């Protein structure tokens with residue numbers, strides 16, 4: 001015995017979400033059927049609209065339903081002549097929430113990973129190359145993740161910048177603010193020592 | 200700065216799912232946009248179809264898109280003259296998976312909870328009353344959850360059965376199979392002792 005066909009299909013469809021197993025999918029399906037059908041229909045519509053209309057920003061590659069995203073469409077964002085390269089649209093949001101950076105972004109939508117067949121063209125480096133040649137930017141801030149792949153990607157792009165005599169910088173490593181020394185991993189601690197500053 | 204409108208709407212819509220916060224909703228939205236647009240469109244369609252067409256079985260109240268669910272539509276299910284009362288459609292599935300029970304079900308879609316305004320008519324006891332009066336059943340197995348509300352609901356229905364001279368039984372409490380005595384709660388252990396059998 002299984003649930004009725006439409007319910008079974010809904011449960012199966014929910015398992016295509018990251019982190020959602022069979023039990024959670026069941027809970028989601030019955031929760032919506034019992035308590036929130038209008039919310040479910042809104043989710044159905046939102047999924048449809050986003051999948052049909054969201055594409056990549058022609059300038060920075062982030063996700064947007066416009067030809068060019070809000071940040072790239074803002075001319076004041078070019079005044080600093082800084083381009084910040086990140087791995088994902090979520091990274092853009094994190095940086096924007098600090099209000100620290102006023103330049104433009106380039107979103108790789110991933111990182112170099114030769115083992116998975118992800119080379120320079122898969123992460124938009126052809127488009128990045130064209131953008132760097134536009135002469136709009138003087139500094140490229142490499143804000144890929146401090147992982148093996150993120151570091152490799154940063155070094156690859158730094159080389160591209162060097163070839164063009166463009167300044168490439170990398171986000172600093174160090175102690176997280178509010179963190180406790182006891183719980184910081186050794187590598188981070190080494191970076192924190194090396195990058196120490198006089199107070 | 201936020202994500203583009205369609206992406207923001209999708210993230211918000213995901214948070215209507217149980218157990219899904221802002222961060223998980225973001226992860227789901229970007230996962231689908233990046234890696235599984237066809238899966239997302241399937242989920243959109245499945246949500247729409249289920250919410251539009253799934254209603255309650257006219258006989259047992261479980262969810263189904265048919266007038267009467269698969270189990271209620273099967274005449275052999277009445278031969279045992281047993282009716283098992285459960286709280287949710289998921290409970291039906293659990294019992295069916297044991298292949299132990301061959302009778303029919305009645306699904307309360309909840310339990311009595313006066314504090315939340317859930318009384319007898321909200322959990323279908325009017326329909327249950329009619330069903331019990333049909334003369335099709337000789338035993339009512341009360342398989343509501345062993346919680347305060349589940350027990351109260353079971354006792355309420357047992358009283359209905361007694362008034363009709365119908366036999367009402369309750370699932371046994373005891374040690375879970377494969378469980379360790381050390382980890383079984385005291386109440387369960389008391390039930391396990393009281394219900395001990397000679398071997």
Ligand SMILES: [Zn+2]
Pocket residue numbers: 057058059060061062068069070071072073
């Ligand atoms: Zn853009």
Ligand SMILES: [Zn+2]
Pocket residue numbers: 256257258259260261267268269270271272
């Ligand atoms: Zn039914």
